[in-house]
Amino acid sequence: MRRARPLLGTIVEIEVDGVAQADAERAIARAFEAVSLVQRLMSFHDAGSDIGRINRAAFRKPVAVHPWTARVLRHAAAFHAASNGLFDCAVGFELMRRELLPSNDLDHVCKGDFSAVRLSEDRSVRLTAAVAIDLGGIAKGYAVDRAVASLRAAGVRCATVNAGGDLRVMGEIDQPIHVHVPGRGLLQAGLLRNGAIATSSSFATVGRNGAPESPDSTADRRAYSVVAPSCIVADSLTKILVQSGEPQHPCFGRFGATAFISGGDLQSMAA
Template sequence: MMRRAQPWLGTLVDITADGDAQTITQAFAEVALVHRLMSFHDAASDISRLNRAAAGELLEVHPHTWQVLRLAAQIGELSQGLFNIACAPRLVDWHCLPRPDAADMPAYRPTQAVYQCEQEPLVRKLAAGWVDVGGIAKGYAVDLAVEALQRAGVVAGCVNAGGDLRCFGDRAWPVAVRDPRAPQRSGAQLELRNEALATSAAYFSARSHEGRQISALVDGRNGEPLVMANSASVRAPRCAIADALTKVVLASGDAQHAVLAGLQASAFII
């Protein structure tokens, strides 16, 4: 097994695989592509272009961006708005995301659709608003890296992007999940085999802002910050699905939420 790590997507991406250095480099290239296409910070990214677009404008985006936007919309609909990537104005207001240069911040309206995916790779901006795919794109990048390894003939490996991970091959991979009340300790230990796991919690991002507690996690139904002491972990076939569903479970407090079964996922709360 070879193990390499690189900083991408605001975290450290760790790849362990039964392959050579060139193959792992190709997997990292997929992660780097997602970083470039879907960054809220980069004015040239597809996400920034969508955020700058006027209502009614039709944009052509990269197929990967289109896939992430479509999946985000699907999970938002299935979860009845618990997952909502249009929460970016809240995160900018709380200084969790940088404010785009020379831009008037749109109001956050939880029930308002900001975009619509049309025929791939076209996206229509429906209303003023900003989206941030930080709650799903990391998992999607993990999936792309795994697929790159598999295309190259790698038979076993694990891609871990800051705790959002996916393993494949004929072996079990031991994983420790942090205790949200004492993140330096393990709160649960499990084994993964040909599946993904993602965890969300506020223990690193929670802080006081203008007299209230906020975090980098938002309840998509009402725009309120998620600052509870729990963590939510989701197991699923794909990491993008697990990544997004952690926010649904954390916001609802329901590890048996109806949306899980339909996406072949399961969850636990610590």
């Protein structure tokens, strides 16, 4: 059974096998609820979300957040440290400057990096500088992982969750995987079992070096993919791959991931 809903700024698809129809419907509905909660907690656009409250107040006082938000922020801090700043979720200022994100009530925001974020044991967040956090480069992967966890808790043993190219497969059956290469469409990349893959492009990534103003004919037309045990890792590490251009970057081995860059003929470089 396969179901799809518009969430996280994309179409999220959930497919399950080996479960009775009624049980599958219930399991899929709960999995979508998990994805919806991630969206509500971590939306940059919603002033009342955890991220909205952090960006508006945490430079003045600590802001308490949901356990899921705290977990994603801890992952973001780990990726930021391991990549020497290549992975950075404190890119709100740059995205607002380029009018890629709204700046409502955020005139105070300044340029900075994720080192300004402090997360306490009680899940309160404070900012040492008035940066703006955007979890667009990590939350989608986490949402996929939460959906898979929900399906597993419901007794599902074989499933696929796909959120706009952030994909995780659960089960002992090899699943064919396709990568979207800019200008070439979907090309087969291999088989995946009990793992995750995420793919990004250079014009979809913002980090330490900023982002292109807009994709054009001179833009990098390659696809940057990472395979990892979890989708939060795969999703996040694609940003490091795009900026470093190095499938052998030490971050991939550290987090149990494999990276490859796909061109027009889908030549791959394995970490």
